[in-house]
Amino acid sequence: MAEYHMTTPLSDEDVSKLQAGDIVYLSGTIYTARDAAHKRLVDLIEKGEQLPFDLKGSVIYFVGPTPPKPGEPIGSAGPTTSYRMDSYSPILIEHGQKGMIGKGKRNQAVKDACKKYKAVYFGATGGAGALIAKSIKKAEVIAYPELGPEAIRRLEVENFPVTVINDTHGNDLYEMGRAKYEVKD
Amino acid sequence: MREIAYDDLVKSVKAMVMHTASHLPEDALKAIEEAYRNEKSEVAKSVLKQILDNAHLAAEEDRPLCQDTGLAVFFVKVGEDVKVTGGSIRDAINQATEEAYKEGFLRASTCDCFDRHNLKDEVGYNLPAIIHFDLVPGDRIEIEYAAKGGGSENVSRATVLAPAQGKEGIKNFVKQVISDAGPNPCPPIIVGIGIGGTFEVAAKSSKHALFREAGTPNPDPELDAFEKEIKEELNKLGIGAMGMGGTQTVLAVHIEKNPCHIASLPVSVNVQCHSSRHSHITL
Numbered sequence: 298m299a300e301y302h303m304t305t306p307l308s309d310e311d312v313s314k315l316q317a318g319d320i321v322y323l324s325g326t327i328y329t330a331r332d333a334a335h336k337r338l339v340d341l342i343e344k345g346e347q348l349p350f351d352l353k354g355s356v357i358y359f360v361g362p363t364p365p366k367p368g369e370p371i372g373s374a375g376p377t378t379s380y381r382m383d384s385y386s387p388i389l390i391e392h393g394q395k396g397m398i399g400k401g402k403r404n405q406a407v408k409d410a411c412k413k414y415k416a417v418y419f420g421a422t423g424g425a426g427a428l429i430a431k432s433i434k435k436a437e438v439i440a441y442p443e444l445g446p447e448a449i450r451r452l453e454v455e456n457f458p459v460t461v462i463n464d465t466h467g468n469d470l471y472e473m474g475r476a477k478y479e480v481k482d
Numbered sequence: 483m484r485e486i487a488y489d490d491l492v493k494s495v496k497a498m499v500m501h502t503a504s505h506l507p508e509d510a511l512k513a514i515e516e517a518y519r520n521e522k523s524e525v526a527k528s529v530l531k532q533i534l535d536n537a538h539l540a541a542e543e544d545r546p547l548c549q550d551t552g553l554a555v556f557f558v559k560v561g562e563d564v565k566v567t568g569g570s571i572r573d574a575i576n577q578a579t580e581e582a583y584k585e586g587f588l589r590a591s592t593c594d595c596f597d598r599h600n601l602k603d604e605v606g607y608n609l610p611a612i613i614h615f616d617l618v619p620g621d622r623i624e625i626e627y628a629a630k631g632g633g634s635e636n637v638s639r640a641t642v643l644a645p646a647q648g649k650e651g652i653k654n655f656v657k658q659v660i661s662d663a664g665p666n667p668c669p670p671i672i673v674g675i676g677i678g679g680t681f682e683v684a685a686k687s688s689k690h691a692l693f694r695e696a697g698t699p700n701p702d703p704e705l706d707a708f709e710k711e712i713k714e715e716l717n718k719l720g721i722g723a724m725g726m727g728g729t730q731t732v733l734a735v736h737i738e739k740n741p742c743h744i745a746s747l748p749v750s751v752n753v754q755c756h757s758s759r760h761s762h763i764t765l
């Protein structure tokens with residue numbers, strides 16, 4: 298496994314060199330969205346309307362943080378389970394999204410989209426919300442404030458630690474890792 | 483009849499709920515440290531390191547361990563010779579939960595089942611708390627508490643096996659549940675297994691089994707051996723921390739067993755993520 302430092306927006310070249318199992322420290326701007334926000338983004342694409350942020354090269358983090366304490370940009374902010382975004386992610390990837398950060402398995406359609414349009418699915422450590430919040434320097438709600446924790450936020454991150462789960466070559470770390478350590482009687 | 487004032491009850495429960503959100507208990511910490519020492523995969527080891535760093539940081543800075551601060555789950559044993567004055571025990575626990583979640587900047591996560599809107603303004607902030615009452619002899623109130631996140635609850639399952647399936651059937655069912663769950667419940671996990679009773683008793687027992695200190699033996703030697711056997715089987719799945727592959731998937735297996743109907747064998751598996759936030763008080 299290799300280690301990389303990368304800054305968003307990500308290019309085809311950036312994501313193509315990543316392999317399942319690599320560790321990446323992400324810096325720059327990323328966006329938060331959960332299922333409700335994803336649904337709205339996809340609706341906008343289908344209607345041909347403008348999105349609240351530029352999808353090209355973007356990284357979306359699946360998170361619903363705790364409320365920030367006064368004077369802090371964000372509360373605890375670890376990843377949520379990603380399968381709830383499976384029906385939306387392929388459409389966003391087709392329109393230029395390059396990275397997703399979450400936890401847990403994705404379906405075949407997402408993996409296929411990663412391969413076809415060059416995008417990666419990163420895993421962050423679930424339950425490490427306090428630690429991850431340390432790498433988030435700024436947070437600002439940019440759309441759908443009425444969704445509360447599910448609103449779309451623009452985050453400025455520094456060295457956000459993630460692991461490549463699904464790469465652009467069709468590999469899946471969950472399958473590879475498990476196959477390597479599974480003991481069959 | 484011993485008396486406990488409503489306000490004192492609220493105060494004690496509130497302090498416990500707030501503290502638990504940011505302080506991983508000793509038993510969970512020790513179990514994760516042990517998993518870290520034994521893990522063979524470098525990737526999984528780095529994840530376990532993050533989990534431990536997170537726990538220390540959260541405690542030091544009083545930050546929630548996880549953004550999913552859970553539904554508040556209580557098991558309450560009320561002595562027959564104690565009385566709360568100035569209000570009901572249920573109201574006191576709900577009030578304590580609401581105040582702790584609000585003042586501790588914890589997330590309100592209760593919503594309507596159908597339209598999914600958050601119930602914080604109608605029912606209360608992260609209310610209602612899930613409370614299981616039991617009436618016992620004595621003049622004490624014993625309260626066990628856990629902040630239970632959704633990720634590990636989502637992969638939990640219950641079934642009723644045919645009696646002939648026996649222990650082998652139970653083991654296979656548990657294995658299937660944990661295998662299907664894979665990375666989703668934030669492994670390493672603690673597996674609570676409720677066996678016997680009726681359908682709902684098995685489910686409740688599987689939840690209550692999670693409250694036992696990880697690493698302590700089951701007082702019943704047969705169950706203790708069965709727990710160890712299941713743990714070993716589950717660790718062979720190779721899921722590892724956060725599902726990235728590894729030898730340390732399960733921190734502990736806890737079983738609670740009840741007598742059951744001659745025709746049935748209810749089994750329930752309740753999964754607890756590594757963020758095993760629980761504590762208890764006796765008043």
Ligand code: SF4
Pocket residue numbers: 375376377423424425548549550551630631632633634666667668755756757
């Ligand atoms: S499963 Fe546990 S550690 Fe993972 S996100 Fe949910 S509450 Fe947090």
